[in-house]
Amino acid sequence: MELEVLKEEARRKGSRLILAVDNPSHLSLIEKLKSLLAGVKLGTVPIISGKAENVIKKERDLYFISDMKIADIPEINSRIAEKLVEMGFRGMIFHLFPMSLEESVKLLHERGCDAIGVAMMSHRNAFIFEENFEKLIKYGITVDVDGFVVGATRPEYISRAREMTRKPILSPGIVKQGAMPGEAIRYGADFEIVGRAITESPDPVSAAEEIVKKEREVIC
Structure with a gap:
């Protein structure tokens, strides 16, 4: 799949922006911002709040990614993935380091959904990821994940990931980090994930417009 639906939405809107929503109170912003968004990434708190499913059903044309960073044994991973598919998510983020994704990737592909693996996080002190970065990318390629998360705060790892694979790269850590x-x-990512810089802005629409403008300057 390799995030074909997400890429098509990006082409249609001329946007590489994925909105990150980690606070249930910010779910209402999705409707206001949807014309600017390639997709929406929902964190664990909005998902378990019970409010996310209705938003997904209402905004069914948007590409929603679950960011629960699933990291369990194969059987549990698959159960979680099945439930998230039922909720309407088209993409799901998994941790690669448990090396337990074969069943989940197969299940998601059968359902027409995407599996996205975390290869590098955006926060400081992610030393284990740094030490095992290439192993994580290679494992993700082996099990046929559809894309990778590589933190925007570590551009050298974005470049290295791009050298290793043509699969889509999603990069969080924009502005606030x-x-x-x-x-x-600029370093090779396909999408930028932005949360608080938009959701906590006094004018979220203008903030999103400015980010999309800057992304377009790089692409063009």
Whole structure:
């Protein structure tokens, strides 16, 4: 699959922006911002709040990604994935390090959904990821994940991932964690994930428009 639906939405809207929503109170912003978004990434708190499913059903044309960073044994991973498919998610983020994704990837592909593996996080002190980065990418390629998460705060790892694979790269850590809009794309990422810089802005629409503008400057 390799996030074909997400890529098509990006082409249609001229946007590489994925909105990250980690606070249930920010779910209402999705409707206002949807014309600017390639997709929406929902964190664990909105998902378990019980409010996410209705939003997904209402905004069924949007590409929703579950970001629960699933990291369990194969059987449990598959059960979680099945439930998230039922909720309407088209993409799901998994941790690669448990090396337990074969069943989940197969299940998601059978359902027409995407599996996305975390190869590098965006926060400081992610030393285990740094030490095992290439192993994680290689494992993800072996089990046929559809894309990778590589933090925008570590652009050298985005470049290395791009050298190793043509699969889509999604990069979080924009603005609030220090990376500038468009910078991850410049280093080889396909999408930039932005949360608080938009959701906590006094004018979320203008904030999103400015980020999309900067991304377009890099792409063009």
